[in-house]
Amino acid sequence: MRSALGFATLGLGATASASAIIPHILPRTSHECCFTLTAHGPKMSKGPTGILGQLSDGQNRVGGKHPPATYCLDDGKIVDKNHRGCILTPPTTQFQCDEGATPTPGFDAHGDGSLVYKNNPEFWACPVNDFGEWNVYTSPAPGQKKCVQIKLTASGTCRPSSAASSVPSKPSILVGPSTPGEFEFPHLIVPVDEAKPGAQFGNKLNGTVTPSMCTAFNFDIHPDHAGKTCSLLFLLPKQGQLETSAFDLKGQGDLVFWSLKEPVGSKTSFKSLPERRLVGVAPAVPGTKTLVATRECPAGQKIGMLMCGSGIELNYFQDFNPAPIGLYIRQC
Structure with missing residues (x-):
């Protein structure tokens, strides 16, 4: 089954402090x-x-x-x-x-x-x-x-600033050594480039954002998650915490996450991206685990997500080995 904007309507479920976050999108406050x-x-x-x-x-x-x-x-x-x-x-x-x-x-x-x-x-x-x-x-x-x-x-780089878009205004920084629950690893990672809207880059192992590039992800949500809660997480450890991965980060800014109306394919380009809706924003800060959004698990469905950037360039190898890095969906 395919989902329609699987993470389009969200509410935060974490109790951890979000004081370290300055929202770039909702509301917009002196960020052009x-x-x-x-x-x-x-x-x-x-x-x-x-x-x-x-x-x-x-x-x-x-x-x-x-x-x-x-x-x-x-x-x-x-x-x-x-x-x-x-x-x-x-x-x-x-x-x-x-x-x-x-x-x-x-x-x-x-x-x-x-x-x-x-x-x-x-x-x-x-x-x-x-x-x-x-x-x-x-x-x-x-x-x-x-x-x-x-x-x-x-x-x-413009994104909506209206609260009517049903986006949580403050993601949460998770604290503690672990984030319990079953993780869903993305089964397809496809970069797209607004500067080359028709270009097809195929399935990759890295997540990449630049001023013109975004990365789309497909997740397959297990049927057993029916009736449970799922969270969208972005994990960015410090470089020294990584054993089998690495990342390159330039600039200071945010990662911007969108829910796609349909999953993507290996031939998806920026021009052919499905309809999208903003779901949350996370600071690109090494050493953080960010709960972007939470909702009922779309059990048994394949869903698509899109990650873009604002003010940063980030390239990382998506990896679940210590310490995990990248975009995940977790069954709480």
């Missing part, structure tokens, strides 16, 4: 994420579909072969790569980025990658000319009769 934006509009000739570009003065455009724009979101406010504040100009609500402007608050990224303003994913594109160039608004521009509704999706 950077991305490009892609417009998705109705199918029409020269329609408003494609990556948002930018004019030299900071106007954001769909179409017209303008250089792709990069944006960063921090505490609901957006700036572009030139550190110009992105605003909704009154009274038209045109989305543009101006030198010296204070960014308009209220933006966020939802779990499906969509950019929202005040929790509304609806944006509008209005034509600038007859050559397929469109400006972006949060409401149809006054006097414009050819405006069409669009959706904007963020491609980069």
Whole structure:
């Protein structure tokens, strides 16, 4: 059997202190994420579909072969790569980025990658000319009769900050020498690369995250776990505790975990990843055992999980020998 977002709705079951954790995703507190934006509009000739570009003065455009724009979101406010504040100009609500402007608050990224303003994913594109160039608004521009509704999706490190995504706000650091219970080792480990969305890397032995790479895992949950509780754990011992494994960690940041609607295969690429939903965030700190999330065991099912990073590069050999390292599901 295949699960639908097997760890999508979770509650923490550990009593250990989480004081060492600073959540990066829920809620977002002065941690920026950077991305490009892609417009998705109705199918029409020269329609408003494609990556948002930018004019030299900071106007954001769909179409017209303008250089792709990069944006960063921090505490609901957006700036572009030139550190110009992105605003909704009154009274038209045109989305543009101006030198010296204070960014308009209220933006966020939802779990499906969509950019929202005040929790509304609806944006509008209005034509600038007859050559397929469109400006972006949060409401149809006054006097414009050819405006069409669009959706904007963020491609980069942004993840949702809304508590409505049913994600535990604080994972727990587990204390003590052991974490009792039966462990489920991943039976498939597949890296994917957002920078090479169609690339297929196949089944690997290592978990890898970089600014563009994530790793997908399949777990087979034993039928005997029916009615029991399962936990998603990430174990990162200190280098000196490892006997048959090793890891390389660069930067200081978090690991971000997603539940996949379906398991992955050896030919899965970033482009073909199933629908995903954020389930938790763990600090990438050597010497920690982190309880990311807990729920009823999806007994008898094969489930898929995705691990990405924020502010770090991590590569490790998944291994259950002392000391265990990597992502596991444990029957409590």
